[in-house]
Amino acid sequence: MELANIEQLVEKYLDATTTLQEEATLKNYFTGGNVAIHLQEYAYLFNYFATAKEEQFKKTINLAPKKKRNLTWFSAAASIALLVSIFFGKQQYDKHEQRKEAQRIYVQVSKGLALLSSNLKKGEQAVAVLYTYENTINKILK
Amino acid sequence: MKQSDFLKVVLPFKDKVFRLAKRLLVSNEEAEDATQELLFKLWKSKEKIASYKNVEAFAMTMTKNYCYDRLKSKQASNLTLVHSNYKENETSLDKKLEYQDSVNQVHVLIEKLPEQQKIIIQLRDIEEYDFEEICKMVDMKPTAVRVALSRARKKIREQLTKNHNYGVS
Numbered sequence: 001m002e003l004a005n006i007e008q009l010v011e012k013y014l015d016a017t018t019t020l021q022e023e024a025t026l027k028n029y030f031t032g033g034n035v036a037i038h039l040q041e042y043a044y045l046f047n048y049f050a051t052a053k054e055e056q057f058k059k060t061i062n063l064a065p066k067k068k069r070n071l072t073w074f075s076a077a078a079s080i081a082l083l084v085s086i087f088f089g090k091q092q093y094d095k096h097e098q099r100k101e102a103q104r105i106y107v108q109v110s111k112g113l114a115l116l117s118s119n120l121k122k123g124e125q126a127v128a129v130l131y132t133y134e135n136t137i138n139k140i141l142k
Numbered sequence: 143m144k145q146s147d148f149l150k151v152v153l154p155f156k157d158k159v160f161r162l163a164k165r166l167l168v169s170n171e172e173a174e175d176a177t178q179e180l181l182f183k184l185w186k187s188k189e190k191i192a193s194y195k196n197v198e199a200f201a202m203t204m205t206k207n208y209c210y211d212r213l214k215s216k217q218a219s220n221l222t223l224v225h226s227n228y229k230e231n232e233t234s235l236d237k238k239l240e241y242q243d244s245v246n247q248v249h250v251l252i253e254k255l256p257e258q259q260k261i262i263i264q265l266r267d268i269e270e271y272d273f274e275e276i277c278k279m280v281d282m283k284p285t286a287v288r289v290a291l292s293r294a295r296k297k298i299r300e301q302l303t304k305n306h307n308y309g310v311s
Contacts, residue, residue, distance in 0.1 A: 013295065014292060014295050014296050014299065015288075015292050016287075016288040016289070016291040016292035016295065017288070020270055020272055023267070023270070024270075040306065041244075041299060041302040041303050041306055042299070044241075044244040044245050044247065044248055044302055044306075045248055045298065045299070045302065047245050048245045048246075048248035048249060049248075049267050049268050051245065052161065052249070052268045053161075053268050053269070055157070055160070055161055055164070056157045056160070057156050057157050057159070057160035057174070057177050059174055059177075059178065061149065061152070061156070061178070061181050062178060062182070063145060063148070063181070063182060063185045
């Protein structure tokens with residue numbers, strides 16, 4: 001290809017009026033080495049285009065739908081678990097409280113009973129004294 | 143449409159989708175994710191695809207839109223894209239390395255272009271689509287596409303010449 005011709009094509013190329021075929025001609029000329037010095041920058045340009053076209057998508061194509069974790073189900077399950085645990089927790093807590101209350105009452109009642117019984121004992125002793133007293137009086141009176 | 147049929151349709155242009163995504167999203171991982179996502183989207187609408195004449199153009203349009211959305215949400219979350227494999231120093235005397243650097247520079251120059259010009263350069267100069275297809279993909283009039291393309295090419299050339307001369311002198 002004559003240099004004058006290439007120069008003409010380059011001008012057309014810059015104006016974006018070249019056809020694909022003409023651009024292929026330019027590409028051939030500039031990637032073939034042996035480029036006129038005053039057109040050197042086009043060699044960079046067309047060599048870049050050529051190398052850029054070689055880049056490939058190397059990953060394997062994955063057409064299976066992505067496994068998106070369904071968050072709605074997760075949240076529903078979590079809220080149910082929360083409700084259940086609160087329910088049973090409350091029950092357990094109530095039981096615990098009841099037991100504590102019962103223990104407190106038991107302690108109080110047994111304290112009261114102990115008091116009562118000790119007082120009763122005192123009364124009994126007093127009555128016993130009275131009995132012995134009465135017996136002795138009876139013996140003396142007989 | 144069976145999976146094997148679908149792959150037969152998709153495989154010829156999956157690299158193009160990936161390259162366009164990478165052009166726009168810059169990062170390799172982002173582009174891979176985007177490609178995966180897009181192919182999956184296509185698979186899900188496989189019934190519709192069967193009736194399309196040009197699945198490839200449809201896929202490219204989808205890619206463009208998807209990447210725009212990604213970029214928008216990125217801007218919203220204040221993430222910036224950083225390009226990492228570009229070397230600033232050009233002091234090397236090795237001719238070949240210098241040449242390689244100049245080629246790599248094109249990548250950076252394209253990256254600095256407005257999004258629309260990036261897409262058009264990608265579609266025309268790298269993927270070599272004809273104008274009619276590009277117009278459909280980017281939803282623009284032919285003249286507008288030509289103007290954008292011409293601007294992008296001139297801009298890149300201008301910058302390349304500037305950098306090159308600077309390197310020489």
